[in-house]
Amino acid sequence: MDAPVLLILWALGTSLIAADPATSAEKPTEEPVPCSNGCTCLTEYYSIDLGVYCSSRNLTQVPSDIPSSTHSLWLDGNLFPSLPAGAFSHLSSLHFLNLQRGPLCVLDAQVFRGLRALAHLHLERNSIRTLPAAVFQNTPNLASLSLHNNQLARIEERLFAGLSNMWLLNLGWNSLSVLPDALFQDLHGLRELVLAGNRLAYLQPQLFQGLTELKELDLTGNVLKVIKANVFLKLSKLQKLYLAQNQITTMVPRAFFGMKSLRWLDLTNNRLSVIHEETFLGLHSLHVLRLSNNSIASLRAGTFRDLQNLEELRLSHNKIAVLGEWIFDGLGHLEMLELDHNQVHSARMGTFSGLSHVAVINLSRSCFLSLPDHVFRGLSKLHSLHLDKGCLTKITTQAFTGLSGLRRLFLQDNNISVVERQSFSDLQGLQQLDLRFNKISTLCSNTFYGLKNLDYLLLSNNQLRQLPSDALLPLRYLNLKDNMLSSLPAAIPDHMDKLWLSGNRWKCDCSARALREYCIRKPQACPRQVETLAEGDEPHTVVTVYNNITCSSPTSLAGQDLRDVDSTHFKNC
Ligand SMILES: *[C@@H]1O[C@H](CO)[C@@H](O)[C@H](O)[C@H]1NC(C)=O
Numbered sequence: 276m277d278a279p280v281l282l283i284l285w286a287l288g289t290s291l292i293a294a295d296p297a298t299s300a301e302k303p304t305e306e307p308v309p310c311s312n313g314c315t316c317l318t319e320y321y322s323i324d325l326g327v328y329c330s331s332r333n334l335t336q337v338p339s340d341i342p343s344s345t346h347s348l349w350l351d352g353n354l355f356p357s358l359p360a361g362a363f364s365h366l367s368s369l370h371f372l373n374l375q376r377g378p379l380c381v382l383d384a385q386v387f388r389g390l391r392a393l394a395h396l397h398l399e400r401n402s403i404r405t406l407p408a409a410v411f412q413n414t415p416n417l418a419s420l421s422l423h424n425n426q427l428a429r430i431e432e433r434l435f436a437g438l439s440n441m442w443l444l445n446l447g448w449n450s451l452s453v454l455p456d457a458l459f460q461d462l463h464g465l466r467e468l469v470l471a472g473n474r475l476a477y478l479q480p481q482l483f484q485g486l487t488e489l490k491e492l493d494l495t496g497n498v499l500k501v502i503k504a505n506v507f508l509k510l511s512k513l514q515k516l517y518l519a520q521n522q523i524t525t526m527v528p529r530a531f532f533g534m535k536s537l538r539w540l541d542l543t544n545n546r547l548s549v550i551h552e553e554t555f556l557g558l559h560s561l562h563v564l565r566l567s568n569n570s571i572a573s574l575r576a577g578t579f580r581d582l583q584n585l586e587e588l589r590l591s592h593n594k595i596a597v598l599g600e601w602i603f604d605g606l607g608h609l610e611m612l613e614l615d616h617n618q619v620h621s622a623r624m625g626t627f628s629g630l631s632h633v634a635v636i637n638l639s640r641s642c643f644l645s646l647p648d649h650v651f652r653g654l655s656k657l658h659s660l661h662l663d664k665g666c667l668t669k670i671t672t673q674a675f676t677g678l679s680g681l682r683r684l685f686l687q688d689n690n691i692s693v694v695e696r697q698s699f700s701d702l703q704g705l706q707q708l709d710l711r712f713n714k715i716s717t718l719c720s721n722t723f724y725g726l727k728n729l730d731y732l733l734l735s736n737n738q739l740r741q742l743p744s745d746a747l748l749p750l751r752y753l754n755l756k757d758n759m760l761s762s763l764p765a766a767i768p769d770h771m772d773k774l775w776l777s778g779n780r781w782k783c784d785c786s787a788r789a790l791r792e793y794c795i796r797k798p799q800a801c802p803r804q805v806e807t808l809a810e811g812d813e814p815h816t817v818v819t820v821y822n823n824i825t826c827s828s829p830t831s832l833a834g835q836d837l838r839d840v841d842s843t844h845f846k847n848c
């Protein structure tokens with residue numbers, strides 16, 4: 276029993292005790308009631324409603340002895356192939372009927388005769404192919420109707436006539452390819468409509484016209500190709516519209532006009548290549564716009580200009596090669612911009628202008644050779660910038676100007692061989708800098724100038740031969756694995772938490788004495804090995820990561836770990 280129910284029980288219990296202390300103590304949690312053979316009947320004492328549970332009993336027909344006062348009836352998971360006229364006609368109090376998960380294929384037009392009070396009907400996960408036009412005319416008070424995961428291929432225009440109390444209708448995962456124009460016209464109270472997983476290729480402008488209260492519309496996974504004008508015009512209260520996994524190639528200008536309340540629009544996994552600059556006009560409440568995995572090749576300036584409340588814009592997995600000026604104009608509240616997997620190779624100084632609140636930009640898998648000067652200027656709220664897995668060959672002094680709030684900068688898996696002096700000098704807030712898997716062989720002093728708050732510096736898998744001494748200063752974590760280092764600057768800061776050194780060519784002469792002493796004195800900071808969880812394919816296996824400081828020279832010590840070299844070797848240093 277969950278917490279709210281217990282709370283209600285407690286509240287009712289105490290008021291009963293106050294009213295009648297003598298009888299309330301013996302009050303049973305279940306009242307004995309005449310009950311149908313093989314089913315369980317329950318009346319919880321906090322409610323007078325009778326529930327009859329006949330789930331998964333291999334029933335082939337509805338038991339005839341279900342008490343007429345039944346309020347909720349569970350008949351899910353049984354074996355009815357069909358249901359006859361009047362199957363529930365004596366259950367005039369029935370409010371909830373669950374018939375899901377069975378082989379139901381045919382329903383008589385009069386099957387629900389007498390169920391005037393029925394509010395919630397579950398018919399999902401059966402094999403229903405057609406529904407008689409009048410089947411819901413006996414249940415005028417339906418509030419929710421679940422018909423998903425059946426085999427409906429067509430629906431009669433009058434099927435939902437008069438059901439003005441309905442707020443949830445789920446028709447998902449059927450085989451519907453066409454819906455009659457007036458199908459939903461009486462559903463004035465509908466809040467949520469699910470049509471996902473069907474074969475709808477076309478939405479006619481009349482279809483959603485009566486749905487003035489609709490808040491959520493799910494059309495995911497159909498075969499829609501075109502979004503025509505005025506289809507959503509009357510949906511002024513709609514908050515979420517899901518159109519992902521269709522085959523949409525075209526959306527007319529102002530396709531979403533009228534949806535003043537729309538907060539969430541998902542167009543992921545479609546075939547959009549061109550987006551007209553008036554497509555999103557009028558969507559002043561939009562918070563989330565997903566356009567990932569389409570074929571969008573370019574964005575025009577002003578496309579998003581009405582979206583002043585947008586917080587998340589996803590454009591990953593498209594074909595955007597060039598980011599022009601002012602394309603993100605108007606997005607003053609944007610926090611997250613995803614542009615990864617686009618092969619972007621060029622941007623302008625004004626590309627990101629106006630994104631004054633953006634916190635995360637993902638440009639992973641882009642193909643800049645170098646970044647345009649000042650390209651991120653003005654983005655003072657940016658805290659994570661993903662530029663990994665790209666084609667960068669050098670980092671220039673003006674690339675990161677203005678990014679004073681940046682905390683994490685991802686530059687791993689590029690082709691960077693040159694990092695210009697003071698390239699990071701504006702990044703006073705930077706905590707983590709990832710430069711793994713590049714081609715850096717030298718870093719001059721002043722490379723990390725200005726990075727007062729840098730904690731994590733990842734330089735593994737480069738070709739470093741030397742490290743400037745100022746690189747170590749504020750660090751807590753330094754990864755230098757798999758480079759070509761033979762020595763470290765003499766002063767290793769005492770506050771360092773972890774130092775990774777394996778896969779280098781350590782020269783174990785007097786120049787290594789300070790490092791040896793440091794590692795012997797602080798084995799936690801300079802561990803020989805660490806057990807850690809594997810990444811990638813087998814995430815739950817533990818792997819041992821070694822941190823050997825293997826000597827390359829002098830020849831007499833080659834192959835030994837610096838920490839194991841006898842102290843007598845350093846006595847003349
Ligand atoms: C229903 O039938 C199946 C298969 O014949 C059987 O395994 C299962 O125990 C039956 N369940 C009940 C509640 O009788």
Ligand SMILES: *[C@@H]1O[C@H](CO)[C@@H](O)[C@H](O)[C@H]1NC(C)=O
Binds near residue numbers: 520544568592
């Ligand atoms: C992109 O969409 C196609 C189908 O539209 C799908 O097969 C593919 O898995 C999607 N790719 C990603 C990365 O989501």
Ligand SMILES: *[C@@H]1O[C@H](CO)[C@@H](O)[C@H](O)[C@H]1NC(C)=O
Binds near residue numbers: 635
């Ligand atoms: C950025 O994109 C990469 C690659 O698709 C992904 O692994 C990463 O999680 C993304 N980061 C964010 C913050 O979305």
Ligand SMILES: *[C@@H]1O[C@H](CO)[C@@H](O)[C@H](O)[C@H]1NC(C)=O
Binds near residue numbers: 665690
């Ligand atoms: C990296 O540079 C090498 C040549 O140095 C080139 O062959 C390779 O294609 C480059 N990789 C990328 C991702 O640009």
Ligand SMILES: *[C@@H]1O[C@H](CO)[C@@H](O)[C@H](O)[C@H]1NC(C)=O
Binds near residue numbers: 803821822823825
């Ligand atoms: C590191 O040292 C351990 C012994 O401490 C050895 O088993 C391992 O093979 C060494 N690894 C490398 C890469 O040298």
